[in-house]
Amino acid sequence: MASVGKAMKVLEAFDKSASTLGLSDIAIRTGLGRSASQRFIYTLERLGYLDRDEQTKRYSLSRKVFRFAQNAVSANAGLDAAYPAMRELAERTRETISWVEVDGAEIVIIATVPSTHISSVNLPVGTRFPALSSSSGQMLLAHSAPSHVEKIWAISHPSVAQRTKAANAAEMVRILEAAKATGFAVTEKNMEQGSISVSAPVHDRAGRAIGAINLSTLTTRYDREAALRDLAPLVAQAALQTTEALVS
Known part of the structure; x- marks a missing residue:
């Protein structure tokens, strides 16, 4: 349960004012620390919920996240x-x-x-x-x-x-x-x-x-x-x- 909560913290770190974030930004916004943030970022990227820009090394929410909004609205x-x-x-x-x-x-x-x-x-x-x-x-x-x-x-x-x-x-x-x-x-x-x-x-x-x-x-x-x-x-x-x- 704690891991799920921390993963959601990472996703919730992205908002209108910060659509792209680096590892340090995510660590600061979530309060999880750099090492823990890196682990959750890696998992969320592998699952397809985060995208990584290879040039800037910054992350953003992937289009897969829209599935949650689509399902919530349709139901x-x-x-x-x-x-x-x-x-x-x-x-x-x-x-x-x-x-x-x-x-x-x-x-x-x-x-x-x-x-x-x-x-x-x-x-x-x-x-x-x-x-x-x-x-x-x-x-x-x-x-x-x-x-x-x-x-x-x-x-x-x-x-x-x-x-x-x-x-x-x-x-x-x-x-x-x-x-x-x-x-x-x-x-x-x-x-x-x-x-x-x-x-x-x-x-x-x-x-x-x-x-x-x-x-x-x-x-x-x-x-x-x-x-x-x-x-x-x-x-x-x-x-x-x-x-x-x-x-x-």
Whole structure:
């Protein structure tokens, strides 16, 4: 079990900021040490999960790794049910539409229908954000027990408190309860351009919130008031349509 965990550490060392790494880089990022890192790199390369550039001697994730993502997506019943509603919502609004799931204190973009606008929010598959300060995360965690929200608050990035204006976990719980009662959440983010995110939850037969449909747009097209008026009802309807497809 320990060896499996260390091997995963090596694979997880590669990210957007470091798509190629040398042996020393991997040893530092994983904390495994140079000798142990070399052994795991050798095994993962032999298995086909790492590629080695013969000129630079640097490693990168191989295309074989995509099998995991492909299998996870193809077996995702929620996404399968949501995709027709996502496509319809994208065609109607021309905005970026995503299927989002929560992973601990973060949300993960599982699938995206890109916007047709020249200027839009780009959300590549695999992108992660702090859950409590994102509209999708708020909707998914709103259906969790307060004790779970408190745990997520404790391990969340400091930016969560700044963005949500919540002083403590109890206030965060109240924010989530309000979002749950509304049926959707709207958050704003200052990126290169200001953006607005609108999300609504999708439930399975047991009533669990298994994912969220998210619409992301720019504040140059919609301010918060316009997003609440024009976009939130459409996102909520898409999520309801998906839930009905799952439970029927």
